[in-house]
Amino acid sequence: MSDAVTLTLATQPTHTLVADCIAADRFAGLGATAIAALPVVHGGRPATLGEFFRVRGERASVVRIEGDCTRIDGIGTGMVEGELMIDGSVGRDLGLAMSGGRIDVRGNAGANAGGAPAGAARGMTGGEIVVRGSVGDEAGARMRRGLLVVTGDGGRGMGKGMIAGTVVLFGNAGPGTGRFLKRGSIVALGEVERPATFRYACTYRPPHVALLLRYLGSRCRLDVAAAQVTGRYERYSGDLAELGKGELLRWVGA
């Protein structure tokens, strides 16, 4: 048993590599050989994780990934617990339908981070994803619970169809952010375009946002400005074309 399992990208995939076997809780019961033998799909063909990653450590629910994983999809799929720290960018479907644990990406993430598998009703149902960069389209789409934090910009349709949970976006939001939101919160600290089906409620200091941002500052060591913690936010209720129990909270300054 090790303190952590470290995966170092040794061979850059030439095609998209679907590595949905990488999840912190899954590695907790596996030795290094078994981890290396986990199945992946490379360009539509079956392969093993060991063909691309050098594996150090075993039987640990803390997993570190080193290397540029932009071409690697599905990291953290279905994760239930544990910690997954990625030192580099990742492809699409990060933390797909995860239900617990924590994923921390020091780079960008592709589309559908924290989202739902194709055809599924729910995206992530718990846990935390922190992306210290930007995300692709539809990050947090249909998420049911949990927390998605993006320090960079969001793509199109961020939080689309969210059922609940929280998205915090430090950068600018892409078009269609929050559309079809049923419940849940999107906290926008940068520019955001309000969907037409959201209605302005008030400008106030939401106490849970202060608590959340302080948590992100202390737990995740994110650079949160005091004015964001104690500042005022415009609250837009929506999506009124859906349940209308969600909210878009737009920071408007101290």
Added chain:
Amino acid sequence: MKINGVAIEDTFAEAFTMRVARLLITGQTLGWAKEAAVKLTGFATSVIGCKCEAGIERELPDGETPDGRPGVSVLFLTMDKASLPEQLIVRVGQTVLTCPTTACFDGLPDAPDRLPVGKALRVFGDGFQASKVIGGKRYWRIPVMEGEFLIEETFGMLKGVGGGNFLILARDADAALAAAEAAVAAMTGAPGVILPFPGGVVRSGSKVGSKRYSNMIATTNDAFDPTLKAVTQSQLPEVVNSVLEIVLDGTDGPSIEAAMRAGIRAACRPGVLTITAGNYGGKLGPHHFYLRKILG
């Protein structure tokens, strides 16, 4: 044993096991947090008449509170498990929820026994309430006219200690009061301890039951009433003309002991003749705080 010429009686304070919760109340200013806490802990001096005992444990600087605002820590005690959530739900709902700018957090996060206080109060939101999980804890956001009231879903409950005490026997009422005030000042802010009575001081110590009224569960402690020295089996020396009591509740025995040590030392001042403590012969409460041992 004497401290500053004040005799410390060779006796002990007898205290009881109670259930305790710690609430952290924050506000936009310390003043608003205290306002809520004072109302919350009002009429909570003794379980005999109030069904609970509560008090402000200490003031919390910005850096010590979950939301980074100034706040106060409050301890709340009852005799049994069932009545603690009942009291908290009613009192927090009427005093903290109603108070501008405040939020309410659990101060015993590691306690396995959880009381669903926020969970019960959420329904004030009439369906418009929403919850958020932050750092593994669930909070309820209850919409109110001012904005939102934030409260943690559950609060921890531990076994605590209630009824730690000592009595200040003084030459006159002025000396007793001055000593009591000095003791309270020395104990204020002690971690894990509250003084539930007004100003931390009790002038009407009681005995169990009544000599005359069968329906009374507690009546005046005539053995320590100076005006009754001539007509009852008094425990007061001739020169004692006033007695005040300090009652302490807390999260644990060592916290009570530490506060008693500080309080008794501060109370040993001119005009005070003896420090003693109240007990029932050791038959009722499992916690015995021996004065000389504490001060030794």
